[in-house]
Amino acid sequence: MPAKPAPGGQCPQCWQHAYDKSIHRRLKPDQDCPQCVDHLHNGCPSLVPKKPSRWW
Template sequence: MTVAAQETPPGECPQCWQHAYDKSIHRRLGPREDCPECVDHMINGCPYLVPKKKSFWW
């Protein structure tokens, strides 16, 4: 799993966040070629989410 270059927001997967906002990751792929890491996430889900901060409303 790769770690996001910029800080990942609470409740988000670091890999999904980085793949969505860092265009250099998918530059190496050919036209209409799927990213193996993204396909793995679509099939198996995200292995790690950044924990959300506790709400202080209660």
């Protein structure tokens, strides 16, 4: 059963890969998901970077 659609403000790929177990079911025990690894190294395009803290 596929996961529910990502809520507003959430990355659809991150949400789907976190909650839809069928995506990673075909991977071997020590194998990393290529899409997750790519997403990890290149960043999540749906996340807005935080502003630097300037309270000093």
